[in-house]
Amino acid sequence: EEPISSVRDVDMSTINNKGLMEFASMDFVTQNDAFYTLVFPSISTSDFQFNKEKASGIIVEEVSKFLDWAENVRLVLVDLTKTSTILSMVESKAVEKGIDPKKFFTFVGDITRLCTDGGLQCNVIANAANWRLRPGGGGVNAAIFSAAGKEFEIATKESATSLNPGEAIAVPLPHNSPLYKREGMTYVIHVLGPNMNPQRPNYLNNDYVEGCRVLCKTYSSLFKCFASLIK
Numbered sequence: 672e673e674p675i676s677s678v679r680d681v682d683m684s685t686i687n688n689k690g691l692m693e694f695a696s697m698d699f700v701t702q703n704d705a706f707y708t709l710v711f712p713s714i715s716t717s718d719f720q721f722n723k724e725k726a727s728g729i730i731v732e733e734v735s736k737f738l739d740w741a742e743n744v745r746l747v748l749v750d751l752t753k754t755s756t757i758l759s760m761v762e763s764k765a766v767e768k769g770i771d772p773k774k775f776f777t778f779v780g781d782i783t784r785l786c787t788d789g790g791l792q793c794n795v796i797a798n799a800a801n802w803r804l805r806p807g808g809g810g811v812n813a814a815i816f817s818a819a820g821k822e823f824e825i826a827t828k829e830s831a832t833s834l835n836p837g838e839a840i841a842v843p844l845p846h847n848s849p850l851y852k853r854e855g856m857t858y859v860i861h862v863l864g865p866n867m868n869p870q871r872p873n874y875l876n877n878d879y880v881e882g883c884r885v886l887c888k889t890y891s892s893l894f895k896c897f898a899s900l901i902k
């Protein structure tokens with residue numbers, strides 16, 4: 672596997688003027704050690720209807736465990752709106768837990784336009800996928816597949832044809848993908864979370880013992896997969 676490019680390795684010609692200015696003003700550029708950044712959406716809490724209170728506790732626990740162990744990384748939880756319930760729940764739990772806000776924070780914006788719209792430089796993004804790793808279906812999955820382009824769909828098919836709940840798989844972004852060229856991202860990690868929506872496959876019928884176990888596993892698989900890309 673190709674290692675992900677570090678912040679210093681980003682081809683500056685691929686970043687537009689706005690991105691470049693914001694890139695240069697980000698404080699990690701001035702630090703000795705660049706951070707590798709993973710931006711992820713809240714897995715399972717929208718279309719898959721997982722309880723947000725429980726999910727927010729799991730996110731903060733798993734983030735905290737990973738940050739105790741990993742170096743030179745930052746994790747960012749993203750959602751589309753300022754009024755996002757999951758973002759505020761996670762923010763307050765992260766403060767209670769005393770997590771370093773430089774290593775974990777929340778961000779409001781579209782995960783497919785983090786650099787161009789939000790000025791956030793990011794190496795890897797996570798996708799809340801479906802079990803067949805198919806494009807469409809709404810939510811963040813539809814947004815990522817549509818922004819990443821046809822070549823990414825092909826690259827995904829070459830990596831795997833299905834996922835079990837709790838699993839993660841990293842797919843390198845083709846160099847002609849807008850997410851690579853425009854946003855400077857190098858990988859998408861597809862993850863499949865637990866499903867509490869009776870209309871979707873692998874329905875857990877409100878079994879939160881199993882649901883919480885699978886959601887913990889989903890985040891730990893995601894973070895391990897991210898760590899494996901950093902060499």
Ligand code: AR6
Pocket residue numbers: 712713714715716717718719720749750751757780781782783799800801802807808809810811812813814864871
């Ligand atoms: N940028 C940032 N966050 C987003 C974006 C975006 N463009 N779009 C949605 N979110 P969901 P799930 C947030 O429903 O619950 C799909 O159809 C959203 O507000 O995408 O795991 C798949 O094919 C929420 O906080 O994922 C699966 O079948 C979070 O992303 C199923 O939905 C996750 O919402 C997975 O359901």
